[in-house]
Amino acid sequence: MSGIGAVTPVNSIQIAAPVASQTRREGLRRAEQEVLRQEMALRNSGDVTSTVYHFSRGPDGRPYITGATVTVRTTSEEETGGKTGASGKGQVRTGLKDREKNTAAQEEKKNAAGEEATADSRLKAIERDVIAHEAAHMAAGGRYAGPVSYSYATGPDGKRYIVGGEVSISAPEGRTPEETIQIMEQVKRAALAPGSPSPQDLRVAAAASAAQMRARAEMAKQDAVRAYSGAETGNFGRRDTELSLTA
Numbered sequence: 001m002s003g004i005g006a007v008t009p010v011n012s013i014q015i016a017a018p019v020a021s022q023t024r025r026e027g028l029r030r031a032e033q034e035v036l037r038q039e040m041a042l043r044n045s046g047d048v049t050s051t052v053y054h055f056s057r058g059p060d061g062r063p064y065i066t067g068a069t070v071t072v073r074t075t076s077e078e079e080t081g082g083k084t085g086a087s088g089k090g091q092v093r094t095g096l097k098d099r100e101k102n103t104a105a106q107e108e109k110k111n112a113a114g115e116e117a118t119a120d121s122r123l124k125a126i127e128r129d130v131i132a133h134e135a136a137h138m139a140a141g142g143r144y145a146g147p148v149s150y151s152y153a154t155g156p157d158g159k160r161y162i163v164g165g166e167v168s169i170s171a172p173e174g175r176t177p178e179e180t181i182q183i184m185e186q187v188k189r190a191a192l193a194p195g196s197p198s199p200q201d202l203r204v205a206a207a208a209s210a211a212q213m214r215a216r217a218e219m220a221k222q223d224a225v226r227a228y229s230g231a232e233t234g235n236f237g238r239r240d241t242e243l244s245l246t247a
Contacts, residue, residue, distance in 0.1 A: 028056060028064035035065050042070050116156035123153065123161040133194040134165040137201075141190035144169050144183070169204070177215035177222070184208040184215070 035053070042048055054067035134148045146168035153163045171187045174180040191197060191205040 025058050025060055028058045028066060032065040035068050039068050039070055042072060048072050120155045120157050120159075123155045123163070127162040130162050130165045133196075133198075134167050136193035136195075137167040137169075137190050140186070140193035141167065141169055142186060144171050144186065145190060146170060171208070173211070173215075177219040180215040181212050184211045 039048075039051055048070055050071040052069045053065045054069070055063040056066040058064050130150070134150075138145045138148060148165055148167045150162045151164035152160045155161050167190075169187055169190060171183055174183055185208075187208040188205045191201045191208065194201065197205070
């Protein structure tokens with residue numbers, strides 16, 4: 001019987017960054033509310049003559065108020081610190097432009113932190129799945145299962161996470177076709193043990209099924225020879241077959 005060749009698994013996983021449009025929109029909405037609140041405070045405490053709003057367009061296409069220039073009427077005394085009592089006009093910037101820049105920077109920082117946290121969470125989930133997947137292979141493979149080997153990826157937090165794995169199966173053909181059928185049955189159970197077998201796992205299961213079919217054909221051949229000659233056939237032979245089960 002021919003051996004079953006190993007197939008090298010692909011363990012490259014890329015993490016896609018989530019879209020942060022909702023967070024950006026909420027940040028703009030809060031900035032707008034803050035601008036209007038500060039403008040109202042100025043109107044309540046002084047003689048506001050005009051207000052010019054500054055807008056930023058959000059990801060939803062809507063313009064949001066993110067800054068304002070408020071003109072208030074002041075006295076010369078307030079402007080110079082003297083006591084002339086003459087009236088005049090002055091412009092007072094609320095400082096909301098700087099606040100807008102700070103708010104935008106803070107939102108971008110929060111968005112980046114949120115994306116990193118999401119990526120880390122996904123890597124942790126992948127790691128748990130891979131460990132459970134390979135543990136299922138090893139438990140079902142029994143004495144035919146070799147040690148598990150893992151592949152890693154570094155997350156945004158700098159930590160290494162398991163993102164792929166492989167368990168080798170050394171499956172010898174039996175001394176008889178009947179024994180080979182039993183061994184390959186255990187190989188199939190090991191390959192299909194995880195809840196979501198990988199494409200490589202399915203190929204191993206198919207290869208084990210093919211080996212069982214060849215063993216059954218050999219059994220039928222031996223039965224036919226015995227029926228016609230009454231003699232025992234020769235030794236079925238043993239052969240080790242290397243298989244790889246992957247996550």
